[in-house]
Amino acid sequence: MRVVLLSPAYPAEMINFARGLAEVGASVYGVGDTPREQLPQRVKPYLHDYLTVPRILDEVDVMDRVSGWLRGGSVDRVLTNWEPLVMLAARLRERWGLPGMSVDTVRAFRDKQLMKERVQAAGLRVPRSRRVHTAKDVRETAEEIGYPLILKPIAGAGCADTYKVTSAAELDRVLPMLGGLSQASCEEYIEGEELTYDTLCIDGKPVMENVSQYLPKPLEARTVEWISPIAISVRDLAQPRLAGGLALGRATLDALGMGDGFTHMEWYLTPKGEAVFGEIACRPGGAGLVDQMNYTCDADLFREWARVSCWGHFEADATRKYNVGIVFKRAQGWGQITRIDGLVDWLRACGPWVVEEKLLRPGTPRRDWKQTQTSDGHVIVRHPDWDEALRMCQAAATGIKMYAQ
Ligand SMILES: Nc1ncnc2c1ncn2[C@@H]1O[C@H](COP(=O)(O)OP(=O)(O)O)[C@@H](O)[C@H]1O
Ligand SMILES: [Mg+2]
Secondary structure, X not given: OEEEEEOOOOOOOHHHHHHHHHHOOOEEEEEEOOOHHHOOHHHHHHOOEEEEOOOOOOHHHHHHHHHHHOOOOOOOEEEOXXXXXXXXXXXXXXXXXXXXXXXXXXXXXXXXXXXXXXXXXXXXXXXXXEEEOOHHHHHHHHHHHOOOEEEEEXXXXXXXXXXXXXXXXXXXXXXXXXXXXXXXXXXXXXXXXXXXXXXXXXXXXXXXXXXXXXXXXXXXXXXXXXXXXXXXEOOOOOOHHHXXXXXXXXXXXXXXXXXXXXXXXXXXXXXXXXXXXXXXXXXXXXXXXXXXXXXXXXXXXXXXXXXXXXXXXXXXXXXXXXEEEEEEOOOEOOOEEEEEEOHHHHHHHHHHHEEEXXXXXXXXXXXXXXXXXXXXXXXXXXXXOHHHHHHHHHHHHHHOEEEEO
């Protein structure tokens, strides 16, 4: 089994997927723009070979270079779990006639307008929305949809360039900020809680399902610096309040023709209990979501993804044992981390339920909280009881304080 894995070491989490592939017996041909000598030591044992390309996002150039590199050798799979490369992987599969999702299928997991159109065509509830190119388009759509509305890139990530607009006057202020985008999605703002629906699929059928709840919703977490964003995976997926979201998620997979691999969907649960589609990607959620799912079931989904992708079967026990909460911390002030308060007390209070503590240590430069979802590090706790997991997460959010200078 020869597998081309696009970007095997960036973002760092991808190294785990390279490991998974090697562990299920694949020979991994990595392709990335990290120079070979700068590859992390950790990934090297998992790579059979590696091609450095100058610009990994330049699809035409990468396709030509990879084809030249592999000339004569056959490949069985082209895979990636990094969002900007899912289309390139589909193009390479099409060029070489390999199994896996087609360019047309993958397009609906990348283009937020197309995905909503296809999901809506299946009779599912999506925010009313339009693809907009000009300020005039936006104003016309705003008239039609009303306020509040959301303006966001067609293929964004991490809430970049995403705006909630509550009035025509605010729209006038926001429009200039979107100048750099050639098109955008303008949509109805959906009130409510925000959750995920994540799967690992074989031929579009989930062999593992997950729901995590965001606290607060990502757009708010991204707008207000003092917030410590929390995401908690829900152990009990049978509870009635999730039924609509699970049904929406499964129907979305059918509507979009999902194949093998991870999906990461976001959905809204309105105050009336309605589940509304948000977005979906054909890769796992970032910001530690795979680790969170692993801690939920005591599984290794990095390896199971590889097994699914190469051999078409899944061997883990996906029984859900815990609610797993991840809490991201942001230091107060700029510069280097100087102090962490409250950590020792929090660790003592939570005892064995803490499974990870990866806060940046004093002396480390602060990260830009707008640019990274992981902020200045995180802690992970788990508990079979939802209320306990939530309580420990909230205690970390308010009780642990980091400072920078
Ligand atoms: N129609 C909407 N109604 C309410 N909130 C929205 C809507 N669209 C986006 N958001 C908020 O903006 C965030 C980012 O939008 P999303 O479509 O998920 O893009 P990204 O690819 O950046 O994650 C969402 O997580 C949600 O909090
Ligand atoms: Mg999102």
